[in-house]
Amino acid sequence: MAQPIMLTLSHIDFTYPGTPEPLFEDISVSFPQGWTAVLGDNGIGKSTLAAIATGCLTPDAGSVSPAPVRLVIAVCPQSTDEVPDNLEDFAADWSPEALSVRQALRLDDGWLYRYDTLSGGEAKRVQIACALAKRPDLLVLDEPTNHVDEPTRNAIAAAMGGFRGIGVLISHDADLIDATCGRSLIFERRHVGHRNVTVANVYQGGYTQANAQRRANDERDAGLLRSARREHERLRGAQAERFRQVQHANAARDNGGRRIDPKDHDARGALHLAKATSLDSGASRAYAQLDGRIAAAERKAASLSVAAKRYDGDIWMDAEPSHRAELVRIGPGVVRFGDAAIVADDATLADGRTPGPDGSPDCVGRCSYLHVDGGLWRVSAEGDGCDRAGGIVGVRIPLLSVGPRDHIGLTGPNGLGKSTI
Structure with a gap:
């Protein structure tokens, strides 16, 4: 098939067997041509979503389009212990495309024949070269710059720049993301109502731009929630005051014509109100309307999502140096x-x-x-x-x-x- 211009994941649910709660629910995202960074805390679901996109995992619900079986897919894993399955084929490939990959990643031809002796950075270059050599429609790179030096990072960035398919980069390397990615998908924990949920939001730009926008959105959402809660409290206060007035008016009406002290302004006001209103009149209707407005304010506050609280801390252990002079x-x-x-x-x-x-x-x-x-x-x-x-x-x-x-x-x-x- 012709190279796709978009990979779409729609309403994805996934739960690992034996776990009490889903890893994520109702995740929808599209990956266009070019590089999209996938960001988020460890364990939040980045690699799992990539595995669903590549067909390595089947979601509990939702769909992937085009289906992974219709695509040429290459995945470069985080670990360099995994030898590329097309290593021998790439070593024998001297086509212009393969030579271009070798040049971009600055490969030594000898590396392809002694993979098990390579350093981590050298092995990572070979892994990425073999992935690119498949000419994939979809290429997933999982933490490609872990434990590599600056020349290797630069070579990886250069090779990524030459890729024209759909690229998914899972990484914590802010500099690499800023240099290569035009979009960022950020997994976030959000607090909605009385529970925390995992959501995936797309932002334009690399790491720096996306995180600035995310922080601005978090501040905006927190402000909206504060405003909704203030409105809810204001309406509750107005309702309480209205209830007091109605009760006072009813008490004054029930006074039975007994004389009211001219200086008792509250009583006189209540009597005046009682003459104009009753529990079945406008005051009662206004009171009932406040009930509806308060319920609406509660629903609005409950529907707003804000960034879930984070509880970062330190682990302290009792430790002391060895008493040996030389270890x-x-x-x-x-x-x-x-x-x-x-x-x-x-x-x-x-x-x-x-x-x-x-x-x-x-x-x-x-x-x-x-x-x-x-x-x-x-x-x-x-x-x-x-x-x-x-x-x-x-x-x-x-x-x-x-x-x-x-x-x-x-x-x-x-x-x-x-x-x-």
């Missing part, structure tokens, strides 16, 4: 990729060679290097550039000692060995 000591030597084994400076390698005193590549190929500067550990690709062993195979480390009160920052580009360390 970890490793090195000096080379931490080898793959098995995370440390080749010590005085060790003998399996092939009979020994590591050089400076971690030279004579022993293990070209290495990354870890430099320690106070509490900051920097991993870089410095060295003599030798790659006789076929690329980076380990990280050269000095003697590292970690104490019970140390705070350590570990930094460096993707793929140089931070996770290995």
